[in-house]
Amino acid sequence: MHSPYQQWEGAVQQQQQLIQRTQPQAQGFDDTGEGFESLLELLNGPTDPGPPSGGACMPGSRADIIINAPMMVPAQPPPPPPPPPPPAPPAAESRSGPSKAPVSEQTRLALIKKLNPQSILVDENFNSQLHTAVLQSQPREAVDFLLCNLKRQKKLLPIINMVNICGHTPLSLCLKMRRADLLSLLIDFDAGPTQLCCCVSERTNHFHYAFAKCLDTTAAIQMVQCLISCVAEKHQSDLIGLHAKDRFRKTPLDYLNHRISQLSATQQEPDSAELLASMQWLKNSICRMLPRVEAGLDY
Numbered sequence: 001m002h003s004p005y006q007q008w009e010g011a012v013q014q015q016q017q018l019i020q021r022t023q024p025q026a027q028g029f030d031d032t033g034e035g036f037e038s039l040l041e042l043l044n045g046p047t048d049p050g051p052p053s054g055g056a057c058m059p060g061s062r063a064d065i066i067i068n069a070p071m072m073v074p075a076q077p078p079p080p081p082p083p084p085p086p087p088a089p090p091a092a093e094s095r096s097g098p099s100k101a102p103v104s105e106q107t108r109l110a111l112i113k114k115l116n117p118q119s120i121l122v123d124e125n126f127n128s129q130l131h132t133a134v135l136q137s138q139p140r141e142a143v144d145f146l147l148c149n150l151k152r153q154k155k156l157l158p159i160i161n162m163v164n165i166c167g168h169t170p171l172s173l174c175l176k177m178r179r180a181d182l183l184s185l186l187i188d189f190d191a192g193p194t195q196l197c198c199c200v201s202e203r204t205n206h207f208h209y210a211f212a213k214c215l216d217t218t219a220a221i222q223m224v225q226c227l228i229s230c231v232a233e234k235h236q237s238d239l240i241g242l243h244a245k246d247r248f249r250k251t252p253l254d255y256l257n258h259r260i261s262q263l264s265a266t267q268q269e270p271d272s273a274e275l276l277a278s279m280q281w282l283k284n285s286i287c288r289m290l291p292r293v294e295a296g297l298d299y
Contacts, residue, residue: 120159125166128159134173140181147189160186161195171206172197175214180223187230194241207241207252215259221278225285232289242290256283 120128127135129150133143150156163169171191174182187193193206204212210227214220231238242252256279263276 120155120162126162126164128162128164128170130159130170131162131164131168131173134170134177134179134182137177137179140185143182144185147185151189156189160189161192163197163200167198167200169195169197169206171195172209175206175210175223175227178214178220178223180219180226183223183227184230184234187227187234190235192235192238193227193231194238194244201247203244203246205241205244205252207244208246208250208255211252211255211259215256215275215279218274218278221275221282225282228286228289239290242286253283253286 122129122132129146130143133146138146147156150159159170161169161171168176169191171183171186171193173179174186195205196203197206198204198209206227210224214224228239245251260276260279260283263272263279266272
């Protein structure tokens with residue numbers, strides 16, 4: 001066993017021998033560092049010679065691994081889908097526009113029947129069978145039979161007070177055509193004199209129409225009197241229509257008073273005197289039925 005001092009002394013001698021062996025090589029160091037590389041080779045063994053001058057690398061060397069390693073190319077995103085093709089331009093129309101074939105009368109009637117499953121309308125003017133019967137001046141017996149038939153088929157309710165394209169109901173057509181014989185018949189089948197007729201925007205009921213349009217002859221005045229008498233007998237509550245005001249804030253009696261004032265200014269003529277007397281008689285009969293209605297009073 002060597003003492004610790006002897007071991008230390010042996011280590012110092014080995015270091016001195018190592019310095020003596022490497023000192024001649026260390027004297028040949030230059031600034032290029034070649035002597036330092038040879039010293040490293042002596043101490044650590046030969047290093048990687050690196051690639052030769054021809055550019056080739058030793059197989060398995062670090063340079064070979066770095067140079068010949070496969071290049072990792074990042075994955076590219078898929079290309080976007082191609083845009084949809086632009087819509088085809090519309091076909092050019094002529095300057096006169098698209099041609100439209102004229103609609104025949106039969107086609108118009110077929111459309112009306114298609115839109116009217118109950119066959120209420122009979123022509124393009126929105127006339128019902130009852131309108132047509134009055135316009136064709138059919139006799140009272142034929143109109144009575146038609147009303148009974150429509151009531152049995154449950155088609156009378158939408159027809160009796162329906163207006164056509166001109167705003168006329170069957171009752172207003174009777175007043176226009178002076179069919180006094182049909183007034184009581186229509187009232188019996190629930191024709192409403194308080195219903196609006198003619199121009200709806202003017203808010204005129206059948207009493208307005210009768211006093212404004214049907215007071216030109218003595219027979220017409222008698223027809224209006226017949227209308228009021230039938231309403232008072234069958235549907236007395238409908239007489240409230242005599243107090244109704246139209247768009248001009250006038251009641252049916254206002255039109256009657258205006259007509260009486262016009263005839264009073266020309267009462268020298270024989271026809272005017274007869275008409276004036278008939279109108280005065282009509283006014284008095286209305287005042288007896290409706291005490292609230294007085295001459296010249298605007299309701």
